Amino acid sequence: MVKSALLFAILAVSARGQQPSPAAIAGSGEDEAAVVRGGEAFAAQCASCHGSAARGLTPQTDLMRSALVRADTRGDRIGPFLRAGHPPTKPATLNETRAADVIAWLHAHLYGVAHAGASEFLNLLTGDPQKGREFFEGKGGCAACHSATGDLAGVGEKYDPPVLQSLWLNPRRRRAVRTVTVTPQSGPSRSGTLERIDEYNLVLRDGDGAYRSIALEDDEPRVEIHDPLQPHFDLYRRLTDAQIHDMTAYLATLK
Numbered sequence: 001m002v003k004s005a006l007l008f009a010i011l012a013v014s015a016r017g018q019q020p021s022p023a024a025i026a027g028s029g030e031d032e033a034a035v036v037r038g039g040e041a042f043a044a045q046c047a048s049c050h051g052s053a054a055r056g057l058t059p060q061t062d063l064m065r066s067a068l069v070r071a072d073t074r075g076d077r078i079g080p081f082l083r084a085g086h087p088p089t090k091p092a093t094l095n096e097t098r099a100a101d102v103i104a105w106l107h108a109h110l111y112g113v114a115h116a117g118a119s120e121f122l123n124l125l126t127g128d129p130q131k132g133r134e135f136f137e138g139k140g141g142c143a144a145c146h147s148a149t150g151d152l153a154g155v156g157e158k159y160d161p162p163v164l165q166s167l168w169l170n171p172r173r174r175r176a177v178r179t180v181t182v183t184p185q186s187g188p189s190r191s192g193t194l195e196r197i198d199e200y201n202l203v204l205r206d207g208d209g210a211y212r213s214i215a216l217e218d219d220e221p222r223v224e225i226h227d228p229l230q231p232h233f234d235l236y237r238r239l240t241d242a243q244i245h246d247m248t249a250y251l252a253t254l255k
Helices: 002-016 022-028 032-045 078-083 096-114 118-124 129-137 161-169 230-236 241-252
Strands: 179-183 190-197 201-205 211-215 222-226
Touching: 022 032, 022 096, 032 096, 078 096, 096 161, 129 241, 161 230, 161 241, 179 201, 190 211, 190 222
Parallel strands: none
Antiparallel strands: 179 190, 179 222, 190 201, 201 211
């Protein structure tokens, strides 16, 4: 009887999926009900490969280190991937609503991972600030867009170390303005602010404020997206733990 009750409890937790903490949900800005539903959908259809907390059964299936997941803002990267079916040979099993719930759950989990151990923030400042400065001005390429005496002046005083590390390592794209140029095989190109893109359509807002919906098919038309935050996500793929700690230690000195 006891074994049956324990098995039932384990199965019940598995069916719900491992939910992010209330703090992670609140910090991510996602709707709590959507996150709960997303956890149930993820447990039913994704956890067998990616684990109950999306940390993967192997390093290759860890979604918390996935460049696609970390680069997502409003479902623009994850959504098309989920709706297309995964792997590509498998029919899509998530409709628009369930896909949106899974995305909310992943966003909340990612926020929780980025802010893990926030109460022990002093442990983050173990790097070498001088090496961090050298990386900032050199190999990291950070100085191409940022300045220690300009936009980053006082950042070390404004944010606690865990928040500071999260901001540069995993910046949220909700307010980032991405621009796009769409070039058909014939006719003039169109440029403007990217509002939405999936595997079928692209919506941009041009210089006059008008919204333009453009159908996408195969490689037509050619789409060029400029994302000011993309260098952060490109950098993430090649960062070492030492470089992460050195950079955070350096940024913490900018007061």
